[in-house]
Amino acid sequence: MVYKLLALDIDGTLLRSNHKIDKETKEAIEYVKEKGVYVTLITSRNFASAKKIAKSVKLDDSILVTHSGSFIAQNVQEPIYQQRISKDDVRDIIHILEKFDCHIRIIHERLAVGNRVNQNHYLSAKMTLGIGDPLFYPVNFVETLSEYLEKKELSPPKIDAHFFNDEEREEARRILEDLIPNITIVRSTKCNFGIIPKSVSKAKSLKILGDHLGISVDSMVVIGDAHCDGEMIYQAGLGVAMGNAPNEIRRLADWVTRSNDQQGVSYMVKEVFRKQMRLQLKR
Structure with missing residues (x-):
């Protein structure tokens, strides 16, 4: 060959x-x-x-x-x-993830929007998601992503999340897979929880x-x-x-x-x- x-x-x-x-x-x-x-x-x-x-x-x-x-x-x-996650699914995903202790990053190809994390978790999130990566493209950090999405709709190719507790991560995965059928959850070296379109x-x-x-x-x-x-x-x-x-x-x-x-x-x-x-x- x-x-x-x-x-x-x-x-x-x-x-x-x-x-x-x-x-x-x-x-x-x-x-x-x-x-x-x-x-x-x-x-x-x-x-x-x-x-x-x-x-x-x-x-x-x-x-x-x-x-x-x-x-x-x-x-x-x-x-x-x-392929993109629909605007409606993005809102539903964020509402679910915000109930857990995790850093969330909406990953658009031109920008990223993430929630702020407390100081105790900052280093862990930085190592995993590259929380300080503005050199790649603009990163906007907000207190509450659901409030941000009420003002600006996004349909990204991917959403990343970093969990600080394995049990919470698995619970969030089960809820998302049960309630939102149009997504797939993937794990990789870089991100311990990625959400992409089902297809x-x-x-x-x-x-x-x-x-x-x-x-x-x-x-x-x-x-x-x-x-x-x-x-x-x-x-x-x-x-x-x-x-x-x-x-x-x-x-x-x-x-x-x-x-x-x-x-x-x-x-x-x-x-x-x-x-x-x-x-x-x-x-």
């Missing part, structure tokens, strides 16, 4: 635990690009954040799959695919991108580490799980590479793509 596309998750995959990218990983991405392989990022992050990371690994011209698959674009003005997944969006580029899923190498990556790892021509991925995700993969702190991406590229290039040259 000749692989034509490489799709990389960001958090827990492309990034080390310290949120840095290895020099070897950047070199590996450049190597496969030079050989004609299309490289993209597929992430639960918002588009602006993913675009900044793409620029750092010289993927400025790539179409990115962001917001857990809800927003696919090369530039924010011209998405090739987008959306990373796997479906990667197939949409492949159809747009004329590349079948059988010709894709996909690398991820989180629960929301499982379906796309399983469907890919070569599904690769990071060494730091949960056991159930590693069981779905064709291959398990090293962890994100052990240059797992660059190791995989060397093992797979350099062998592929040598086979092509022999032919």
Whole structure:
């Protein structure tokens, strides 16, 4: 099989635990690009954040799959695919979440609106959701999101929440799934609770991108580490799980590479793509 596309998750995959990218990983991405392989990022992050990371690994011209698959674009003005949570569902979701102790972030592709959290929880929310990320795009913090939505309606691709208690998180999940049928709740390395439209997944969006580029899923190498990556790892021509991925995700993969702190991406590229290039040259 000749692989034509490489799709990389960001958090827990492309990034080390310290949120840095290895020099070897950047070199590996450049190597496969030079050989004609299309490289993209597929992430639960918002588009602006993913675009900044793409620029750092010289993927400025790539179409990115962001917001857990809800927003696919090369530039924010011209998405090739987008799905949104309806305004009515957004209001209902926020009313439910506000009954719990959690930090909520409405993630639009151009802005974000979040509720303020108390000082005791600030650091935890900052580490998980990037509460201090105005460099990516405008972030507006308000006391009460439900009051904000009475004045300004939003229909975002995604809503993120960070819970400070596992029991509350699971109770909120059960209530949302029972009362709002048009959503899916996902978990990832970056966000412990993400809400996206029901029809959306990373796997479906990667197939949409492949159809747009004329590349079948059988010709894709996909690398991820989180629960929301499982379906796309399983469907890919070569599904690769990071060494730091949960056991159930590693069981779905064709291959398990090293962890994100052990240059797992660059190791995989060397093992797979350099062998592929040598086979092509022999032919």
